[in-house]
Amino acid sequence: MTLTDAPSEPVADGARRTRVAVVGGGANVEHDVSLASAAAAAAALAPTHDVVPLTIGRDGAWSADGLALPVDEAVAVIASCDVLLPAVHGPHGEDGTLAALADVIGIACVGSGVGAGAIAMDKAVTKLVAAAEGVAVAGGRVVRATGAALDGVALPAVVKPVASGSSHGVRLVATREELDEAVATALTIDARVLVEEVVVGREVDVAVLRRADGTTVTSPPLEILHAGAVFDTTTKYDGSARFVVPADLSDDEAQAIADAALAVTDALGCDGVARVDFFLTADGPVLNEVNTMPGMTAHSQVPRMFAAAGTSYADLLADLVAGALARHHAAAP
Ligand SMILES: Nc1ncnc2c1ncn2[C@@H]1O[C@H](COP(=O)(O)OP(=O)(O)O)[C@@H](O)[C@H]1O
Ligand SMILES: [Mg+2]
Known part of the structure; x- marks a missing residue:
């Protein structure tokens, strides 16, 4: 079977596995991080799904298994799948670009749609939305x-x-x-x-997951302990930062963070999983940013948050894929 062969059975009868295009890389500074997220997600889904890995190069060119793929062929491969999992952080991916591609092709897509992805990618507009919801932001x-x-x-x-x-x-x-x-x-x-x-406070993040069954849950919060003035690129990936999950918060603090995260993700219209990052100050939570395609290796924050709640990495990914399919079928004309 070639990559572009159409699946032979419909999804609903359960006669075959769901075919998932997992796209990693991307044409931005987070290329390598996205490759890691995509590889980990693909490996976790592989035992239960038909995974079709694709890569977007730093220059925007597509490839599969290391072989260059003209963009029309890449689109044909994605169109042969049931679901697109755009594991591409940053612009030209997380910003709604790949959700738009799935939308045009007419297949399900994991995570936020075009609007929420585009707005959340824009930290300035996200702050306007948060402030309108009564959630504090940095001036x-x-x-x-x-x-x-x-x-x-x-x-x-x-x-x-x-x-x-x-x-x-x-x-x-x-x-x-x-x-x-x-x-x-x-x-x-x-x-x-x-x-x-400059906001002075503890860095505490929480994930909001819209599950395949239609319910919305928040994860246990996670605190990042790092030594620097800012949580910088080196500290993010050299292993020196420590994640504390669940974060050591009072019930009121945890509730305030969960409420703020839900208010902002509802206002943005996020789907799938979003990670909402706060500074916990003496006056309560201050929103920093919303990530609609957060880091997705098994050791990344979101999988660790859900692991602390008893949801395995593989189950989290399977739920995201199932949720994408459910939303797609519900939206079908
Ligand atoms: N207004 C701020 N006050 C204090 N620290 C900040 C502020 N904005 C960002 N930081 C620090 O810089 C880090 C990275 O900034 P962030 O806006 O989250 O960018 P990125 O999207 O690259 O993660 C944060 O995790 C935090 O440590
Ligand atoms: Mg950040």
């Missing part, structure tokens, strides 16, 4: 240039690209010179850059 502004655009910025500040991930381009700055430098660097990643006030 700040969006800039598109260095120099005069930065006059009046209160220091210290945190500089970050509006749409990126894995802390690329994120920097705590204390002087005007550092501010200009950091904004110039962030502008190489995104045309819009957030300059935010």
